[in-house]
Amino acid sequence: MRAQSKMAASTADTSLLNVANELGENGDSVDEEALYRKLLMQAAEMQGLNQHGQEPVCHTVKPQPGFCIKTRNESNAKVFINVCKSAELPSPNDITEEELIKILDSSEPDYRVPLSIGEGHAEMDKTGKGCTAYDVMINTDFFEKVQKSNVFKGFLMSVVFEGLENKYNIQLERNWVQLKNRKCLGTLGEHNIRTKSKPRILEVESPNDENQGSPQDQPKKSLITEVEGTSDRVVAPEPEYIIMREPPEGHPEFLVIEIKLPGVKTAKTLSLDLGEDRVLLHAHPNLYHMDIYLPFDVNSDEAGAQFNKDNKVLTVTLPVHPFSV
Template identity: 50%
Template sequence: MDPSLLDSNLEDKDALFNQLLMNAAAEDPSILSALNKQAIPTTQVRPVPGFCLKTKTDKNEKVFVNICMADNVPAPKDISDEELIKLLESDDPTGYRVPMSIGEPHAEIDKSGQGCTAYDVVVSPAFMEKMKTSELFKTFFLTVMMEGLENKYEMLLSREWVILKNRRFVGTLQEQSVRTQSKPVIMEMDQSTSPSAGSQSQSQKSLIQEVSSSQEEMKSRGKEPDYRIVQEPAEGHPDFLVAEINLPQVKVSSSINLDLGEDRILVQTRSNIYYLDIYLPFYIVQTECGAQFNRKTRILTITMPVLPES
């Protein structure tokens, strides 16, 4: 479940994504160049300790996991215990994801003077509070987190873990690089450089799934715009998703504030005209996403490569 995992099909998926960008930038190659040169803003954060878990590998090596928190890590969607239980019992238990940052291993000495390995896993402060009040969420998180460690570092960990009572962390917590924002550059297009939604081929149109938007206006945030999601391929695990968001009252891209999480789209506009906050059914490759705003159709198009199945 660790979104950093890649498989042998990554080159094929990169090719599909690059082809999509090339089509969009056919008459202006500088668009693709600008997207590929996006800076990835990060900040160094020192995790704040929460609690510490002790376990061991299948080779009987002692492992400590420091569960920490930092404001830079986004909080997951706030759901109840009952909603989580329903998700876990459903056919798609992956519908709820907890953003986390898994740090590099660091060698430490335990209280008996023996060598051990420690890992720092960082979540949002809000989710740390959630785990304090819900044993269900804590168990769910620890199970997912253990799978993430195993996948990332190719090891097997015992599920007979122990949470330390008198120590909140072991060793020295390591600084981690966390993205300060997930904002792809929005390339502004006019009718001569960007294909409109109406110019799609019939095969592309068949891949578009209409998503009904709420008619309720949120005075403090703005109205939720109409949007639709394109999945390619249409069946099974997609290679990429494309979101088309209709913003008829927006004239220029500078009025749009776009944030992309690992499975989330957040769009806000100046003067609170529109507000869209939706979760995606798949993890996306945030660093490779692209966004374009067509001034003629007033449509914001977001292209999002999807992480391969773990």
């Protein structure tokens, strides 16, 4: 469960008329429907990696204790929430208290906080009575921000309560208290975190290249380098990009991102990482770095990517979930 996040990137309500005029076989242009189908077919092939066990679908994470909240459910029974932390979970967009307040005061509040909500486990309170505890994991950096700001802590707890209520169909009182002398109740269990999607990039060369074959004959370039925050990437410039939706009106079936990467010679130098609402791209060694949030939740497992060596444009196709929560 996440609160909604506002995206700083520009979104164009246009169709895919100009996505790639030079991506067809023998130099012929490809219409938007053909490009869409080609990228999705490519993405479907990639799912075989998980099916054959070459890349795990998820991995286990042991969270670190943070702080413990006590409240009650609709039956007046005690409920404890262990807010724990891990660097394995992505951090939400870094904003200030003032920016958060403006977002919450807007007509359509939109700010996302990635959470991992564990199963409830039976525990004993300090009087020896039975109770239920839930573990909710957030990013370590965001946890530190929450610890320093009552504004962010209050916002986080409203998101946590909503997430628990929606997932387990329960009702929780909002007059919660934080325990002073303990960081968690019971033993924190491991969380299964979904492995980030690593889409392959199909590299399209110039039709005049003597080594050019049909797109089906070209080897697919696998992106296996995970994009992580490092000091050298911070200074890399953000490339120009545009996000398009199809269809332009109403809830889109998919998003297409066109990213201009002048100076990039091959897809081998690109690292692309996708989440449900996030795109991270790095062009090695330090040409570009992009970290953006999307306006809709997408199915990253069925994403496709294509790099045109002629115009130096990376096209990423992202199927959109029927409903964004």
